[in-house]
Amino acid sequence: MKSFALLVVSGDAYVEEITVGSKREIETGTRVDIFTAFKPHPKARGEIPYIPASSWVGVLRHLLENYYDLPAQTPRIRRGKEGTLVAPIHECQSPSEILTCPVCKLLSRRDVVAWFDDLDPRGEKYSVQRGRRAGEYIIKNERNEIVAQVVLKDEVVLPRDVEKTIISADIAKKLGVEIDKDITGKELIEKGIRFEPIPREVQVVSGAFKLGAKFDMAKLSFNDLKPFFIGLSLLEDRYIGRRGSRGYGRVKFDNIVMTLRSKEYYEGGDEIPIEVDERKPRDVLKQWGKIRQAVDEKLKQILG
Numbered sequence: 001m002k003s004f005a006l007l008v009v010s011g012d013a014y015v016e017e018i019t020v021g022s023k024r025e026i027e028t029g030t031r032v033d034i035f036t037a038f039k040p041h042p043k044a045r046g047e048i049p050y051i052p053a054s055s056w057v058g059v060l061r062h063l064l065e066n067y068y069d070l071p072a073q074t075p076r077i078r079r080g081k082e083g084t085l086v087a088p089i090h091e092c093q094s095p096s097e098i099l100t101c102p103v104c105k106l107l108s109r110r111d112v113v114a115w116f117d118d119l120d121p122r123g124e125k126y127s128v129q130r131g132r133r134a135g136e137y138i139i140k141n142e143r144n145e146i147v148a149q150v151v152l153k154d155e156v157v158l159p160r161d162v163e164k165t166i167i168s169a170d171i172a173k174k175l176g177v178e179i180d181k182d183i184t185g186k187e188l189i190e191k192g193i194r195f196e197p198i199p200r201e202v203q204v205v206s207g208a209f210k211l212g213a214k215f216d217m218a219k220l221s222f223n224d225l226k227p228f229f230i231g232l233s234l235l236e237d238r239y240i241g242r243r244g245s246r247g248y249g250r251v252k253f254d255n256i257v258m259t260l261r262s263k264e265y266y267e268g269g270d271e272i273p274i275e276v277d278e279r280k281p282r283d284v285l286k287q288w289g290k291i292r293q294a295v296d297e298k299l300k301q302i303l304g
């Protein structure tokens, strides 16, 4: 029996002003946050921005857990600033649970059945140039297309909730205000101290990135992949990251192509294309039955 077939999903991810941030764990109940990072690229003689798979798949998983209303049933110990706490996450434990869970079946199996690529800028070879603005740089590919742009943006953090801000005697003393008990920010303002917005610079990334995912079709059926496409649609609908509230942090997927790789492919043969016209996640979902039929027909030829 030829029990080997990988389904490759590739496409473009258009990203608009995603913030470069530090890696943060994404858990059920916490804020959705995608982050970009930089990696050195030998040919570009500089660092190129990319979106790590752990970042975008983490957000996709978080959105799917909410979408399917999955319970956070597995306790995890976390040590943070506020001490040790138990933070439950969604993770099915028993094999039978995993195989009936739309998310864990795809993303949490010990026999890994899905692989996701980092989103790298579109192209193969990159060059990095300084942009015209301060703190701006531009990444071009081998076809001289601008595939990513990084800029520094000024952002101000406004002092909010002055009534809820608690000022200790220590802090007040540093400001030259003598108090014998904690006071609120509002009371401090009444004593003549000003609250100011804090300016800071943030680095944001825009561009055309490559989407890539592989699925083990000897162990999955095409229907098991549906949550992945729903997840892509959910990602498109969300403003992502802490700039989201300012209207930035968008991602759109397009030019989705599916191919199958059999054993022959790894022995020098060609990929088998799945001929469909749908290029966007929601269009793929709209024509799901038709596409499933096309995939199943080709799979039958490969897997028997």
Ligand SMILES: [Zn+2]
Pocket: 070, 090, 091, 092, 097, 098, 101, 102, 103, 104, 105
């Ligand atoms: Zn699960």
